[in-house]
Amino acid sequence: MFGVFCKLFxxxxxxxxxxxxxxxxxxxxxxxxxxxxxxxxLCFTNLNQELNITRGEVVYQVFWKADTGMDLVKSRWDExxxxxxxTEMKTFTPDEALDALLKESQTDGGKSISxxxxxxxxxxxxxxxxxLHFSPHEADLDAWNKATHGYLEKLPGVxxxxxxxxxxxxxxAWKAFAxxxxxxxxxxxxxxLALVVGNTIKLSLxxxxxxxxxxxxxxxxxxxxxxxxxxxxxLQGIMGGTLAVGLLWLAWYHLKDVLNFxxxxxxxxxxxxxxxxxxxxxxxxxxxxxxxxxVRN
Amino acid sequence: xxxxxxxxxxxxxxxxxxxxxxxxxxxxxLFLSGPxxxxxxxxxxxxxxxxxxxxxxxxxxxxxxxKLRSGQVPLLRRQVSVxxxxxxxxxxxxxxxxxxxxxxxxxxxxxxxxxxxxxxxxGLGLENRIGLLCGELSGGEQQRVAxxxxxxxxxxxxxxxxxxxxxxxxxxxxxxxxxxxxxxYGTTVVLATHSPELIAQHPKAKLLxxxxxxxxxxxxxxxxxxNCADDDETCAAGRPSGLRIHA
Numbered sequence: 001m002f003g004v005f006c007k008l009f010x011x012x013x014x015x016x017x018x019x020x021x022x023x024x025x026x027x028x029x030x031x032x033x034x035x036x037x038x039x040x041x042l043c044f045t046n047l048n049q050e051l052n053i054t055r056g057e058v059v060y061q062v063f064w065k066a067d068t069g070m071d072l073v074k075s076r077w078d079e080x081x082x083x084x085x086x087t088e089m090k091t092f093t094p095d096e097a098l099d100a101l102l103k104e105s106q107t108d109g110g111k112s113i114s115x116x117x118x119x120x121x122x123x124x125x126x127x128x129x130x131x132l133h134f135s136p137h138e139a140d141l142d143a144w145n146k147a148t149h150g151y152l153e154k155l156p157g158v159x160x161x162x163x164x165x166x167x168x169x170x171x172x173a174w175k176a177f178a179x180x181x182x183x184x185x186x187x188x189x190x191x192x193l194a195l196v197v198g199n200t201i202k203l204s205l206x207x208x209x210x211x212x213x214x215x216x217x218x219x220x221x222x223x224x225x226x227x228x229x230x231x232x233x234x235l236q237g238i239m240g241g242t243l244a245v246g247l248l249w250l251a252w253y254h255l256k257d258v259l260n261f262x263x264x265x266x267x268x269x270x271x272x273x274x275x276x277x278x279x280x281x282x283x284x285x286x287x288x289x290x291x292x293x294x295v296r297n
Numbered sequence: 298x299x300x301x302x303x304x305x306x307x308x309x310x311x312x313x314x315x316x317x318x319x320x321x322x323x324x325x326x327l328f329l330s331g332p333x334x335x336x337x338x339x340x341x342x343x344x345x346x347x348x349x350x351x352x353x354x355x356x357x358x359x360x361x362x363x364k365l366r367s368g369q370v371p372l373l374r375r376q377v378s379v380x381x382x383x384x385x386x387x388x389x390x391x392x393x394x395x396x397x398x399x400x401x402x403x404x405x406x407x408x409x410x411x412x413x414x415x416x417x418x419x420g421l422g423l424e425n426r427i428g429l430l431c432g433e434l435s436g437g438e439q440q441r442v443a444x445x446x447x448x449x450x451x452x453x454x455x456x457x458x459x460x461x462x463x464x465x466x467x468x469x470x471x472x473x474x475x476x477x478x479x480x481x482y483g484t485t486v487v488l489a490t491h492s493p494e495l496i497a498q499h500p501k502a503k504l505l506x507x508x509x510x511x512x513x514x515x516x517x518x519x520x521x522x523x524n525c526a527d528d529d530e531t532c533a534a535g536r537p538s539g540l541r542i543h544a
Contacts, residue, residue, distance in 0.1 A: 004404045219374035220402035
């Protein structure tokens, strides 16, 4: 019995060669749909994570005028370290800012800035800056934001203050959008997936109608006829899902720092292991179910 | 073994079979004769549950086909083998695979399948063709493969629908010899043909003639000759009537 099962399983795998173009196109379609679902999931997961990390967090970036004396700036930095709700503060003197810029330009492969490093150090155009992270537990957050922004702007020598309460608002808005749009879209993509795989299995049934007729004539039970087709459908799902996860990883690898800039500072993370497994398991399940529906008559 | 009583079957308004009744015992050999369109194929299709029984009673190898559930159809077909005029074999599979398929569906051990397939293939003179694709074989060889697939399972009943229709007279004679030889092992054979030459090869066999869906002649007491008029629908609907003719 086990031998028969293995033989039918092997026949299901071998059936990929029956009409390779149709199988290949189905595989491409399954991969594309799963990739799109995974991409949506990646965005959703990252924004959710970001929202959890930055919930209630406000970041201010303060720029002093370039000609401001560092003694004055440093005294203000000491003062700012005692601000209420401050959780983290990073400061950059013009030299530190320039070093950071040069270092970043080297890692990006840029040569134009590095080539003029000596000249830039003599005529450093960068101002002193400070980045302040707050986690304010205020009843009226808007009022606190307004007051803090006003205080920082009025510090002596300050040229510009950039605030990012936007980050919080953006992620909240995105989460609302995701809840109302993301899951229906993923559901729709899963439905498409089922149609695509089911259609291929139907095609396979038409192609193999003679064989199925003969199997029925010699007394084959339904499971004997269906098993290879179910194996083919399920394998389509597994292969498409695995390819999609691979492509998703490549896309993530190249895009992980694309939002890692001021004022967002979002580093994209790859999907958790469970969700990656889900991206393979779900197409496999859809492949199985759609094949089952295709062959049930 | 095989019992048909007041069997009628229609396709829309056309009655393909009209009130047919006959009975066969184990080991009988029956020729089902008649012109094209007489209802021979319809009768055979009813016997292997390819068509549902609409009116009348059909019992085959202990199965009441009117009460047969879809899950029981494979069980019936393991007792009843069928050979077709167009062979119904898989041209892209080897001779071995085509014959073995009938045993594989029964989930038998591979060694048993191998032994049976090789024995039957040898018996039909196909041993040197066993690894060839069926599409590469001649018509006569393909028909022998189809017969091998049917007899490899030792069926209780063998149905053959114009099995020599695509073969020349010499091959037809040899094919008939195979059926006769298999019949000697005790299998009930029902062979549909409109060829008098084929019937003449087995003069001791039972003969049942169908014309326009009605049994019009038989040479044994187990068959009922239908004499109802062509436009008599109550006859087709299964009124027990007719004249019993003894051979």
